């Protein structure tokens with residue numbers, strides 16, 4: 001590392017025995033958002049040299065899995081996979097290792113090799129972050145959490161909206177340990193949504209029950225949806241307005257029959 005990049009986190013990592021100064025980014029993100037609990041299964045995508053894995057191992061006694069195209073030198077109690085996170089083959093290996101129960105937290109600090117061309121580096125970073133989100137959606141338990149690094153640029157907002165579709169709570173955050181001149185920002189998604197529907201989905205439904213609050217109460221694939229301004233017996237086309245972890249709200253877009 002160049003001498004002028006050796007900041008206080010670089011030296012702190014030497015003192016605390018972490019493999020990278022990046023360790024403090026995860027410590028700070030976790031402190032702010034309370035993501036990792038004592039028994040959690042954690043999957044770290046783009047994990048080499050392993051600072052985040054060391055922090056994950058300290059925070060949880062559960063399974064910790066690190067994935068990188070580079071070799072990760074062994075860490076006691078951590079499983080590693082050498083592979084490209086954009087490849088289905090690697091995702092399958094992760095799923096085999098994590099097992100049917102799934103992961104509680106998926107974290108991703110993966111970064112492309114920097115070309116110095118801002119928009120190219122941004123596009124490559126969004127590509128990695130998109131693979132990480134795809135992986136998280138396959139392996140996270142319901143209500144699980146996700147953290148991913150993205151280099152900012154014009155595709156960032158669409159990426160953030162994509163994360164928002166799958167999590168109850170989504171924030172973009174820059175921890176103190178990120179260098180002030182860095183383009184990186186971390187997207188945090190909490191409480192993975194496993195509802196069989198998403199915002200703006202439309203359905204034709206028969207209102208057979210009115211809930212205590214006066215809204216129509218229907219089930220879509222076993223998921224409760226409350227529909228505003230309907231009467232018992234109506235058949236209506238609805239549009240999902242908001243999805244919560246265990247239920248959703250919808251509005252009528254067309255009244256079909258009574």
Ligand SMILES: C[S@@+](CC[C@H](N)C(=O)[O-])C[C@H]1O[C@@H](n2cnc3c(N)ncnc32)[C@H](O)[C@@H]1O
Nearest residue numbers: 022046048049050051052069084085109110111
């Ligand atoms: C900033 S480092 C991660 C540092 C790590 N969080 C730590 O605390 O030590 C980014 C890593 O992403 C990895 N990476 C980049 N593209 C990848 C890909 N397609 N698949 C797997 N790993 C990738 C790089 O090899 C690199 O080790």
